[in-house]
Amino acid sequence: xxxxxxxxxxxxxxxxxxxxxxxxxxxxxxxxxxxxxxxxxxxxxxxxxxxxxxxxxxxxxxxxxxxxxxxxxxxxxxxxxxxxxxxxxxxxxxxxxxxxxxxxxxxxxxxxxxxxxxxxxxxxxxxxxxxx
Amino acid sequence: xxxxxxxxxxxxxxxxxxxxxxxxxxxxxxxxxxxxxxxxxxxxxxxxxxxxxxxxxxxxxxxxxxxxxxxxxxxxxxxxxxxxxxxxxxxxxxxxxxxxxxxxxxxxxxxxxxxxxxxxxxxxxxxxxxxxxxxxxxxxxxxxxxxxxxxxxxxxxxxxxxxxxxxxxxxxxxxxxxxxxxxxxxxxxxxxxxxxxxxxxxxxxxxxxxxxxxxxxxxxxxxxxxxxxxxxxxxxxxxxxx
Numbered sequence: 019x020x021x022x023x024x025x026x027x028x029x030x031x032x033x034x035x036x037x038x039x040x041x042x043x044x045x046x047x048x049x050x051x052x053x054x055x056x057x058x059x060x061x062x063x064x065x066x067x068x069x070x071x072x073x074x075x076x077x078x079x080x081x082x083x084x085x086x087x088x089x090x091x092x093x094x095x096x097x098x099x100x101x102x103x104x105x106x107x108x109x110x111x112x113x114x115x116x117x118x119x120x121x122x123x124x125x126x127x128x129x130x131x132x133x134x135x136x137x138x139x140x141x142x143x144x145x146x147x148x149x150x
Numbered sequence: 151x152x153x154x155x156x157x158x159x160x161x162x163x164x165x166x167x168x169x170x171x172x173x174x175x176x177x178x179x180x181x182x183x184x185x186x187x188x189x190x191x192x193x194x195x196x197x198x199x200x201x202x203x204x205x206x207x208x209x210x211x212x213x214x215x216x217x218x219x220x221x222x223x224x225x226x227x228x229x230x231x232x233x234x235x236x237x238x239x240x241x242x243x244x245x246x247x248x249x250x251x252x253x254x255x256x257x258x259x260x261x262x263x264x265x266x267x268x269x270x271x272x273x274x275x276x277x278x279x280x281x282x283x284x285x286x287x288x289x290x291x292x293x294x295x296x297x298x299x300x301x302x303x304x305x306x307x308x309x310x311x312x313x314x315x316x317x318x319x320x321x322x323x324x325x326x327x328x329x330x331x332x333x334x335x336x337x338x339x340x341x342x343x344x345x346x347x348x349x350x351x352x353x354x355x356x357x358x359x360x361x362x363x364x365x366x367x368x369x370x371x372x373x374x375x376x377x378x379x380x381x382x383x384x385x386x387x388x389x390x391x392x
Contacts, residue, residue: 086308
């Protein structure tokens, strides 16, 4: 079961609210789609600079695996206040711990409409359907 | 239900235009699209994240563009380029990225056999075409790449955005000075042309990939949009973005 303390998007990002900020990352499912468990398949991650303002669904970064470039989209509107500097040098963290050490950005959100997002059970259901 | 695909072909098309058409197709479309094309003039395409300085051949190539897809640089000469664009939920692309490569590469290998080429996924083989520090796609292989005669002969890369995927591939027909040591089809099929190769792929893909292809042309609006956007892919700002 995935963590129940956060919300999930159809494009496999997770959002964890922390006061007036939110952490955003990508799920284990997204990571596995990119690298199928091979840590070395993740080669590059481009994340935004702090202070960048994001709209809902705006692309805030890109991640490259050996065979694909994929966008990272923000589920919330707000301002980037912190970027996980560890990730760009240690992409393997996304494989080993996508939920805690593998967070990507922290944003100070201006909207907190999470109704459209899925909870862990709903995300599990969506992922199980994608796998069949 | 029939899996209907739009088929586009642009032989000897301008390099920036080629990238602009694929960008447009990645943005959406009623049907998934398979596109075959070649380049005039010959050009080198950088992978989306590559630094110009990491690809020495970029200084030697007359024309350079940057792709939206990842991976290494490709010299588009003596080859056939293909692009698939489809929703990521399409059966060809659903699931892990690796699986989608296997599906497409297995189909292409089956077609290449008809040209006398025994292509296979590289797997754990050591190939002679791997060369360090050139930044060229064909000089860096992965286990999913198609190889024959001990070298890489098909280069490919994907871009996934907005719930859609763009899958680029280059099948080498002949040798070029910028990519020494790679495998080509012409050593098995001396008269092979990009047009003939595209014809062979078109003929077998419906059976191999379960698709029905509808030959089509870009609409006047699509054509105008791609022509207007072509400059972006060869612009200094995009070429030197890293």
